[in-house]
Amino acid sequence: MSRPHHAARIEDAIKARVAEHLTERGWQHKIIAYTGYGSAGFVRVLARVVFTRTPEETAAADVQATAEELEHADDEARGWRAFITAPAFETEVTIRFGEREVTVRTDRAGLVDHRIRGHGLPAGWHQVELSSPQARTTRAAVHVISSTQRFGIISDIDDTILTTNLPRPAVAFWNTFVRSEAERTPVAGMATMYRDFIADHESEGAEVPVIYVSTGAWNTAPHLTRFIRRHGFPEGPLLLTDWGPTNSGWFRSGPEHKRAQLRRIARELPHVRWILVGDTGQKDPVLYREFAESHPELVRAIALRQLTLKEQVISHGLPPLPLSPGRRTRGLAQAPMLEAEDGYALARLVRSALDEDVDPLDRHRELSWFTESPAPSSDDF
Numbered sequence: 334m335s336r337p338h339h340a341a342r343i344e345d346a347i348k349a350r351v352a353e354h355l356t357e358r359g360w361q362h363k364i365i366a367y368t369g370y371g372s373a374g375f376v377r378v379l380a381r382v383v384f385t386r387t388p389e390e391t392a393a394a395d396v397q398a399t400a401e402e403l404e405h406a407d408d409e410a411r412g413w414r415a416f417i418t419a420p421a422f423e424t425e426v427t428i429r430f431g432e433r434e435v436t437v438r439t440d441r442a443g444l445v446d447h448r449i450r451g452h453g454l455p456a457g458w459h460q461v462e463l464s465s466p467q468a469r470t471t472r473a474a475v476h477v478i479s480s481t482q483r484f485g486i487i488s489d490i491d492d493t494i495l496t497t498n499l500p501r502p503a504v505a506f507w508n509t510f511v512r513s514e515a516e517r518t519p520v521a522g523m524a525t526m527y528r529d530f531i532a533d534h535e536s537e538g539a540e541v542p543v544i545y546v547s548t549g550a551w552n553t554a555p556h557l558t559r560f561i562r563r564h565g566f567p568e569g570p571l572l573l574t575d576w577g578p579t580n581s582g583w584f585r586s587g588p589e590h591k592r593a594q595l596r597r598i599a600r601e602l603p604h605v606r607w608i609l610v611g612d613t614g615q616k617d618p619v620l621y622r623e624f625a626e627s628h629p630e631l632v633r634a635i636a637l638r639q640l641t642l643k644e645q646v647i648s649h650g651l652p653p654l655p656l657s658p659g660r661r662t663r664g665l666a667q668a669p670m671l672e673a674e675d676g677y678a679l680a681r682l683v684r685s686a687l688d689e690d691v692d693p694l695d696r697h698r699e700l701s702w703f704t705e706s707p708a709p710s711s712d713d714f
Contacts, residue, residue, distance in 0.1 A: 366473035522676025548587030
C-alpha cells in the first residue's frame, strides 16, 4: 500500500496532538448515530465518534433521532465547536443486534462505515446498538430493503431539494457558522413528488428506499435531518463526506465521492431500479448519465431540477455544457433525462416516463447476456 499523501500525514499528526491534549483535560467520546441501509445479505452501519465535554448526552442524526439528540449532535459541530471538537480516530466501536456482535475501529475522520453480512434481519426498519469504551451506548437506525422492492430514489441535496443562493465556498462558511435548516428554502414540489412516487410503489413489507448522496460534510447531517423532517421529505440514509486531505491529495473530490457511492449502491442493491434526482449544475447530469450508461438495467429515469441562470452562475460559475446524446448499452435504451424548474413540473415528466418504462427483467429475460440477479444473500458480499 502506498504512503498517504503528505497533507493527510500532517493532518493526522495534528489530530493526534489534539486528541492527546483533550484526553489529558478529561474529554471523553460521543457516538453520533447516522442512518444505515442494507438488504437480505448485509447491513451498512454508519456513525461517527468525536471528543466531547458532555459524554452524558446522547447524540444522533439518524431517522429515529429525537429533537434533543439532533440538537446534541449539532452542538458538536456548529460554529467554533467544529474547530475544537476532534474526531476520535482508531477508536473501537462494538455493533450489536440480535445475537450478533462485531467490533470495528473508526477511520481517520472518526467515522464508522461498516458492512455486516449474514444479519438475519427481516425487511423494514431496525436499530443496531453502538458502544465504545469511553462513550455512552446509543442506537442507529438501518433500513433493510426488501428483496421484492424494485423501485427506489437516489437524491442529491443542495440545489435539488433545497436552495441557499450562495456560492459553494459561502455554503461551507454558512454550514459552519450560521447553519440552520430554517435558513434554507425547500424546492417547490420536490417533497410532494417523492411522496407520490413512494405511494405508487410501496407495498406492505416492501418500503421504497430513498438514499441521499451529497458532497456535503458529515457535520451537516443533524440539520439536514431536521430539514428533511420539517419539510416533509421521505427520510433515508445520508451519504456525506469530508472536505479535508485524503490519502491521495489535498482535498476530497466531490464528484468522485458521488461516483463511488453510486457504484457501491449498484453492487449492493442490484435488484432495485432507481430514479436519480439532481440539478442541472455542472456535475449531476454527467455523473448520472455515466452511471446510467454503466448500469442501464438499474436506472428508470434521471430527473434534474433546472437551475435559474442566477443559481447556475452563483453555485457553479458557468452554465453547463450540453451533453452528448445517450447511447444504448447491452441492447437497453438510455434512461430518459428530464428537466423542469420545480418538483411539480418534474413529477409530470417523470410519471409519463415511468408509464412507458418496461422492466428489463420482463423485456430481456431471453437475451443471452441477461441473467436475473437473485436476492442478495450473506455469501454475495
